[in-house]
Amino acid sequence: MNWSDIVNAMFGGASDYGEILALVQNSVWAGAVLGLVGGLIGVFVMQRDMAFAVHGISELSFAGAAAALLVGVDAVTGSIVGSLIAAAVIGLLGARARERNSIIGVLMPFGLGLGILFLSLYQGRSANRFSLLTGQIVTVQNAQLGWLIVISVIVLIGLLLMWRPLRFDSLDPQAAAARGVPVRAISLAFMLLLGLVVAVAVHIIGALLVLALVVTPAAAAMRVSAGPVAVPLLAAAFGFVSAVGGILLAVMGELPVSPYITTISFVIYLVCRGVGARRDRVTRSAA
Numbered sequence: 001m002n003w004s005d006i007v008n009a010m011f012g013g014a015s016d017y018g019e020i021l022a023l024v025q026n027s028v029w030a031g032a033v034l035g036l037v038g039g040l041i042g043v044f045v046m047q048r049d050m051a052f053a054v055h056g057i058s059e060l061s062f063a064g065a066a067a068a069l070l071v072g073v074d075a076v077t078g079s080i081v082g083s084l085i086a087a088a089v090i091g092l093l094g095a096r097a098r099e100r101n102s103i104i105g106v107l108m109p110f111g112l113g114l115g116i117l118f119l120s121l122y123q124g125r126s127a128n129r130f131s132l133l134t135g136q137i138v139t140v141q142n143a144q145l146g147w148l149i150v151i152s153v154i155v156l157i158g159l160l161l162m163w164r165p166l167r168f169d170s171l172d173p174q175a176a177a178a179r180g181v182p183v184r185a186i187s188l189a190f191m192l193l194l195g196l197v198v199a200v201a202v203h204i205i206g207a208l209l210v211l212a213l214v215v216t217p218a219a220a221a222m223r224v225s226a227g228p229v230a231v232p233l234l235a236a237a238f239g240f241v242s243a244v245g246g247i248l249l250a251v252m253g254e255l256p257v258s259p260y261i262t263t264i265s266f267v268i269y270l271v272c273r274g275v276g277a278r279r280d281r282v283t284r285s286a287a
Helices: 003-011 014-023 025-047 051-071 075-093 097-121 126-134 142-161 163-171 173-178 183-205 216-224 230-250 258-286
Strands: none
Touching: 014 025, 025 051, 025 142, 025 163, 025 183, 025 216, 025 230, 051 075, 051 097, 051 126, 051 183, 075 097, 075 142, 075 183, 142 163, 142 183, 163 173, 163 183, 173 183, 216 230, 216 258, 230 258
């Protein structure tokens, strides 16, 4: 493969960009919704030091979706069931960070092994198998977009209802417990909401790339701000730009959308890290 082939793979469809973009409107909406919700809930994931949990849930979600394909059930349903089971197990048994990491370390290979087993037994289209790992955001159907919007609304309502106690518990769990906050119930509820987000994210961008829209935008936002309002807004904006920007770039060529999304997300993180480091140096110099 020479440079002309690479350029053609990346930008070969630029001449028909408008027509192609009209065919993937559902994908753009799905990316926008997923980027906003993923970035928003990712703030609490980072505050609670649960980035590892996102990957653990995605593995069980992958196993559930693979099992659904095997038995002929809708893959989204299987993904949601797998995610909720993993989220409930982690939320109930992993009260402390050490216990949580141990449980996730056990669940991840188990879920991945089950998923590989189910896909090995599945005799359907090979594209369906591959999409569970890398996603299929450019082929989002109306039903899938509807699922995503409904679940996102549920997650947003849940976050708004428990925003203050969840933030208190995320920043200082010992003080929250001493003040009478039901930390165990809050933790379980948050894990279930996270499970729902991961389930739809797995179906859209794949089990291997969920962290790019749930963890990276929030990590970037926390490098440039510490405000209780600014960080969630920045994280949601970064997730939106990563998802929608990745789709808008990908439709110009023949390459998968996932590398675009992950690259944009990573570049945003690098820029924010540089801005944060420069701000810290200026602050130390002034002091």
